[in-house]
Amino acid sequence: EIVLTQSPGTLSLSPGERATLSCRASQSVSSSYLAWYQQKPGQAPRLLIFGASSRATGIPDRFSGSGSGTDFTLTISRLVPEDFAVYYCQQYGSSPLTFGGGTKVEIK
């Protein structure tokens, strides 16, 4: 099983700042089969990024994904109020499918 470790656990930032979220895998994620999701309180997760770097439909271009192998990053270039949420990475290159523990982006 591929274990995904997200860091930091919590990121305290102000609107307009840049957010950099990390997702590290215990072994290489094949074909960069890595996705990122955003979840707000009381809501279902929403797909942001698939294939490590492709934005899902309707996702603003301030969200970007990068990385390969075992190290992946989600960057939010300039935070706006609606971006404060929990973010999860997920790998779908190996069964069982696994998620990281999440990074909470909170208002400083």
Place this chain on the structure above:
Amino acid sequence: QVQLVESGGGVVQPGRSLRLACAASGFTFNRYAMHWVRQAPGKGLEWVAVISYDGSNKYYADSVKGRFTISRDNSKNTLYLQMNSLRAEDTAVYYCARGGPLYYDSRSHWFDPWGQGTLVTVSS
């Protein structure tokens, strides 16, 4: 628009059974794999099971293997999760989510979209 609506959650005693359903609309249901993902209160996400577009392939997380069964009725555009021998640690919000189209391995795809979830509470 694509919509997934879960139902069937509730409070159930340990050792009992419950069946969840997920009604799909807005896309050609029989061309997509479908997943169940759960989230315990205040915790992260855990993948539970996947079923291929035609129901011929099913895969489970070790934590539910032998107790849970995923199935689908393509004539009704509905996904199911039969949960038997429920335990306190199965308490969670259960989400259904669409996987990949039929030309993908049912496990090798992201989840999009997700339903709003249904809460299952296992307690005596």
